[in-house]
Amino acid sequence: EVQLVESGGGLVKPGGSLRLSCAASGFTFSTYSMNWVRQAPGKGLEWVSSISSNSNYIYYADSVKGRFTVSRDNAKNSLYLQMNSLRAEDTAVYYCARDLSTRGMTYDFDYWGQGTLVFVSS
Amino acid sequence: DIQMTQSPSSLSASVGDRVTITCRASQSINYYLNWYQQKPGKAPKLLIYAASSLQSGVPSRFSGSGSGTDFTLTISSLQPEDFATYYCQQSYSNPSITFGQGTRLEI
Numbered sequence: 437e438v439q440l441v442e443s444g445g446g447l448v449k450p451g452g453s454l455r456l457s458c459a460a461s462g463f464t465f466s467t468y469s470m471n472w473v474r475q476a477p478g479k480g481l482e483w484v485s486s487i488s489s490n491s492n493y494i495y496y497a498d499s500v501k502g503r504f505t506v507s508r509d510n511a512k513n514s515l516y517l518q519m520n521s522l523r524a525e526d527t528a529v530y531y532c533a534r535d536l537s538t539r540g541m542t543y544d545f546d547y548w549g550q551g552t553l554v555f556v557s558s
Numbered sequence: 559d560i561q562m563t564q565s566p567s568s569l570s571a572s573v574g575d576r577v578t579i580t581c582r583a584s585q586s587i588n589y590y591l592n593w594y595q596q597k598p599g600k601a602p603k604l605l606i607y608a609a610s611s612l613q614s615g616v617p618s619r620f621s622g623s624g625s626g627t628d629f630t631l632t633i634s635s636l637q638p639e640d641f642a643t644y645y646c647q648q649s650y651s652n653p654s655i656t657f658g659q660g661t662r663l664e665i
Contacts, residue, residue: 473602481594481602481645481657495653531601543649544592546613548601 438462438547440532445552452522452556458515458532458549466490466510469535471545472517474528474554484530485517488541500526522556529553560584560651564644564658571663575636579661581629581646590650593622593631596660597642605644606631641665 444456472484485496485506505518515532530552533545561584571577589609594602604613606622619634633640646658
C-alpha cells in the first residue's frame with residue numbers, strides 16, 4: 437500500500453525556518469517524481485515545488501522561489517522541503533504528492549499524504 | 559500563468575442527481591486536465607487524469623470530458639459519499655501548474 441506521511445509542521449515566527457519531511461513507503465520511491473502542494477486555511481490548492489526522481493530537475497512556484505528548497509533522499513525514501521524566511525502567507529497545510537507515472541514529471545498527483553500544518557505567526 | 563476557472567463555485571444537489579462541473583482554462587491546455595475530490599480535513603484524491611481517464615479505483619459514475627479550454631466533470635448518479643469539494647488542475651504549463659478555485663458540492 438502506498439503511504440506518504442508528512443511531518444515537521446508547527447508554529448514559527450515570521451522570518452523563521454522549518455523543514456518538512458515526507459516519508460514514503462509501499463512503492464519504489466526512487467522512480468517517481470515528487471511534489472509539494474499547499475492549502476491555506478479555507479482556501480484552494482497551490483502547487484509549491486516538484487523534484488524529479490533523480491533530483492536532476494527541480495522547480496518552484498514564484499511565491500516560494502529563493503526561500504524554499506526541495507530535496508530528496510532515495511536511500512531513505514524521503515522527501516524534504518526546507519522553508520526559510522517564512523511569511524504569514526505561507527501558513528497552510530503542506531501535502532507531499534506522488535506523480536502518477538514513472539515516465540518523467542507528469543504533474544498528475546495520484547497519492548497524497550495527510551498533510552502537515554505550518555502556521556506562521558508572531 | 560494559465561488561469562483555471564470552475565463553475566459553479568458551489569452547487570446543491572440530491573442523492574441520485576446527475577451533476578456537471580465545468581472548468582475553463584485561460585488558454586488551450588490540450589487534454590492536460592485533472593480532477594480531484596477533497597473532503598473536509600482530508601487530502602485531495604485524484605479522480606480523472608488527462609481529461610477523461612478514470613483513475614484506478616474510482617467509481618464509474620465519475621467521468622470527464624473536454625479538450626482545449628473547456629472541460630467537464632460529470633457524476634452520473636450522486637451518492638452520499640460524493641458530497642465534497644472538487645478541483646480541476648492543468649498540467650500543461652508545467653512546471654507552473656495551476657488549480658481551479660474549487661466547486662463545493664452540497665446536499
